[in-house]
Amino acid sequence: MTYCVGLTLDRGMVFMSDTRTNAGVDNISTFRKMRIWEQPGERSITLMSAGNLATTQAVVSLLEERAKQVADRDPGIMACESMFEVATMVGDTLREVIRDNTEHGQRAESTFHATLLLGGQLGDGQMRLFLIYPEGNFIEASPDTPFFQIGETKYGRPILLRAYDPEMSFEDAIKLLLVSFDSTIKANLSVAPPLDVHVYEKDSLKTGKVFRIDADNDYFHDISDGWGVALREAFASLPQFDFDKSLSKREASFRHKDEG
């Protein structure tokens, strides 16, 4: 499994991905799941992937190849003229790789599945964030759904739903993502640091801050420990349940046996 999140903010976008891949629990490796294409002043495009590693690596390799061959029949990622065109092209490439694997293999299609997060900005277009399905089609983030998660998404979702704010600073967004990743890492062996981060500044049209947070990063430890304490304090601050006062008469007198 994997965990990747792409957040759109008023001031830009923040991408974070883990690096663990596993085939079973006894074959664990570290792989980068984030790839950035850049042409300063013209475009910055970030791609993150979850799913079959062979599939996602093949997709990235194909995209790389095509990006280099400017004269090729198919326009590469560096030649596309809009983020929509990039998403369509990446989706087509993903579908193509999955189809090829399935035709020649003997296993179910789902084995080769992968899901992608694609975000960036290009020319005078808007910043856009897409979630691309194994079928090659995609959905786009909007003010109602301002972030996407792929991979092991559930553990880290509640805090994103509660604390996300489009006006938040990049620093707060990174903090929020670290809390979300920490909850996921604590609950699931298949997600682990180091964590790759790309902070894209709106309208900059170039790669922003790119860095990697290691397992022994002090700040990540502070967040992880601090969040445990803060959660317990938050929990303690909630009103106490009272058997007599917290239930209506009907609720308190509900008996399972009577309905049996």
Place this chain on the structure above:
Amino acid sequence: MTYCVGLTLDRGMVFMSDTRTNAGVDNISTFRKMRIWEQPGERSITLMSAGNLATTQAVVSLLEERAKQVADRDPGIMACESMFEVATMVGDTLREVIRDNTEHGQRAESTFHATLLLGGQLGDGQMRLFLIYPEGNFIEASPDTPFFQIGETKYGRPILLRAYDPEMSFEDAIKLLLVSFDSTIKANLSVAPPLDVHVYEKDSLKTGKVFRIDADNDYFHDISDGWGVALREAFASLPQFDFDKSLSKREASFRHKDEG
């Protein structure tokens, strides 16, 4: 889907289950997923179920039938002499129902799957909590794994991992479960109130407090709203990320491009 949790505490056990069942998103109903068998002074046994509703209802009906026929060849739930025997018998019944459905139907076995949580105390035995798999085998809770969840377990797991304490009061345990259920309900349409609760007091050998928390329960609303505020405050209390200070030299200088 469904969400059920069984918690073992020093002073007893707390069971909570939601009541939503759905076939797709346009066929939603309310069903009780908690069943209690009691023989005051002798035994109190609670069963919660997640999975195919026809399967779990058939299991409960079979258990009910057998509990009534004391003279029957197979000992019923009221005649078993230990919680282990109850778990074995319930597991056998579950496997039997799934097998029967699969033999006569044309669909995959997984369609009829169900998972059960069984907890209680019997005679002079200890309180015990079991998670029973569709295959009929089961695992038991222990000090290392003092609670089990079934159904839609991921959203509500981080807070359980962080705030559970075996010494906590029943009131705190109910509060904790409500926070866990609230996170799940907020994230997933297939889990919804009313919530059924059974609080079993250790060594009481009788049904404890049984009640149902409705969607319009004031305390549940206070917890839900309060938790959103408390989470945001907890998040704000964590140290701020700093691009210059929070990263080691190596982490900050990590460039994706260099590895491409």
